[in-house]
Amino acid sequence: MGEGRGGGDNAGRRGLLQGFTDGTLAMTVPNRAIRGRVLTFSDDPQTAGAKAHDFIEDGLVVIAEDRIAAVGEASALLGTLPDGVIVDSYPGGLILPGFIDTHIHYPQTQVIASYGAQLLDWLERYALVEEQRFGDSGHAAAVAAFFLDELARNGTTTAAVYCTVHPESAEAFFAESARRNTRMIAGKVLMDRNAPAALQDTAERGYAESKALIEGWHGKGRQLYAVTPRFAITSTEAQLEAAGALLKEHPGCHMQTHLSENRREIETVRTLFPWAENYTAVYDRFGLLGPRALFGHCIHLEDAERRLLSESASVAAFCPTSNLFIGSGLFDRAKAQDPAFPLRVGLATDVGGGTSYSLLRTLAEAYKVLQLQDQNLPALEAFYAITLGNARALGLEDKIGSLAPGREADIVVLDATATPAMAHRRERVETLEEELFLLMTLGDDRAVQATYISGQRQHFQAGDH
Numbered sequence: 081m082g083e084g085r086g087g088g089d090n091a092g093r094r095g096l097l098q099g100f101t102d103g104t105l106a107m108t109v110p111n112r113a114i115r116g117r118v119l120t121f122s123d124d125p126q127t128a129g130a131k132a133h134d135f136i137e138d139g140l141v142v143i144a145e146d147r148i149a150a151v152g153e154a155s156a157l158l159g160t161l162p163d164g165v166i167v168d169s170y171p172g173g174l175i176l177p178g179f180i181d182t183h184i185h186y187p188q189t190q191v192i193a194s195y196g197a198q199l200l201d202w203l204e205r206y207a208l209v210e211e212q213r214f215g216d217s218g219h220a221a222a223v224a225a226f227f228l229d230e231l232a233r234n235g236t237t238t239a240a241v242y243c244t245v246h247p248e249s250a251e252a253f254f255a256e257s258a259r260r261n262t263r264m265i266a267g268k269v270l271m272d273r274n275a276p277a278a279l280q281d282t283a284e285r286g287y288a289e290s291k292a293l294i295e296g297w298h299g300k301g302r303q304l305y306a307v308t309p310r311f312a313i314t315s316t317e318a319q320l321e322a323a324g325a326l327l328k329e330h331p332g333c334h335m336q337t338h339l340s341e342n343r344r345e346i347e348t349v350r351t352l353f354p355w356a357e358n359y360t361a362v363y364d365r366f367g368l369l370g371p372r373a374l375f376g377h378c379i380h381l382e383d384a385e386r387r388l389l390s391e392s393a394s395v396a397a398f399c400p401t402s403n404l405f406i407g408s409g410l411f412d413r414a415k416a417q418d419p420a421f422p423l424r425v426g427l428a429t430d431v432g433g434g435t436s437y438s439l440l441r442t443l444a445e446a447y448k449v450l451q452l453q454d455q456n457l458p459a460l461e462a463f464y465a466i467t468l469g470n471a472r473a474l475g476l477e478d479k480i481g482s483l484a485p486g487r488e489a490d491i492v493v494l495d496a497t498a499t500p501a502m503a504h505r506r507e508r509v510e511t512l513e514e515e516l517f518l519l520m521t522l523g524d525d526r527a528v529q530a531t532y533i534s535g536q537r538q539h540f541q542a543g544d545h
């Protein structure tokens with residue numbers, strides 16, 4: 081690696097630099113390429129139709145350091161590569177942008193698969209017990225490493241991540257993410273009531289700790305900060321106001337919280353904020369809505385709430401495995417697309433309320449949630465959702481979510497024959513859409529052959545088939 085760099089090898093640069101959008105890249109020479117069947121999206125297939133995706137049967141993605149330098153036919157690009165460029169070939173493999181998860185809890189890796197409770201009991205019995213361990217930086221660092229390994233194994237290269245109330249948990253997470261050069265959005269949870277004493281901060285402390293983390297990590301390399309009030313039940317009005325102040329002072333930060341997941345949760349919010357017209361109005365009162373605001377679940381929304389979310393361009397995170405497992409309800413995609421007040425929607429795993437790190441498994445459950453409501457999820461729309469769709473939901477579509485010159489080199493390679501059952505079913509597949517639907521219905525981490533993060537292969541498994 082690297083032999084092609086810096087030696088004035090102009091022949092090697094032929095035809096590769098014209099697509100660059102970032103002037104700083106113009107001096108960078110390709111050092112790696114990935115060959116296989118390339119699929120990427122430039123728009124939403126639901127609205128833009130067939131022109132929303134590009135598919136190249138024998139394609140090449142050329143990487144220069146941490147960015148994509150070129151994407152095209154292998155036959156056209158191979159001859160332009162400088163000597164010494166590594167070409168990773170995946171015959172039959174499907175090369176896609178790395179997957180993006182818009183809502184997940186890293187401290188819940190040992191909460192996932194906890195039996196028999198709906199939301200508020202589940203939090204009390206499981207999640208809020210486990211999260212107490214994260215005041216210990218060593219524990220937080222070990223779990224952050226496990227979590228990021230697991231995301232890479234599942235092809236996920238970016239996520240919006242909840243830490244715990246302890247600033248140490250966010251420090252540990254960002255440090256591990258920075259070490260791997262993953263683009264992550266994360267934040268320390270704000271929680272100053274209705275939680276175990278060991279998990280409470282105060283409005284002032286939560287503000288100060290969040291501010292220090294923003295100053296330390298937001299925009300440092302690929303790390304981004306999300307102001308993270310857990311949900312209205314566990315924050316006082318003073319704390320929600322402090323969260324709003326943080327966002328005003330740091331407009332580049334995201335905001336993440338939970339909204340309208342469970343009926344008892346909604347009733348509790350009604351009693352805690354009797355002045356509020358509805359649950360969403362609580363967050364609105366404190367300035368928490370907006371294009372960088374991510375609201376987990378949004379299952380039982382009233383029309384007035386949809387209007388508030390729509391007019392503020394806020395994002396609803398649809399978490400199907402969680403909504404089924406915790407028994408919360410069915411996300412209504414058709415209603416979210418109602419032209420009267422359309423919502424921006426992201427797809428998410430919500431581990432550990434969610435039951436899988438895999439966005440392929442998540443698509444399978446999203447499909448079933450929609451089937452139960454006589455709605456559908458075509459395969460091209462599904463793969464758009466977990467790549468460019470989620471990049472747009474996070475406002476990061478100029479950096480991630482597609483395979484194009486200048487984009488960050490986060491890439492996943494899938495194998496639709498990863499298991500005997502998949503290989504057997506694959507024999508009857510005739511179209512790209514059928515192959516994608518097979519991957520989302522039967523696929524999981526076993527179908528992820530390789531994951532590249534910032535141009536480095538951080539996960540690889542040799543296929544059996």
Ligand code: GUN
Binds near residue numbers: 311338341402
């Ligand atoms: N609402 C508040 N906290 C949580 C959480 O950790 N998981 C889920 N699913 N819902 C929540």
Ligand code: ZN
Binds near residue numbers: 183184338430433
């Ligand atoms: Zn959640």
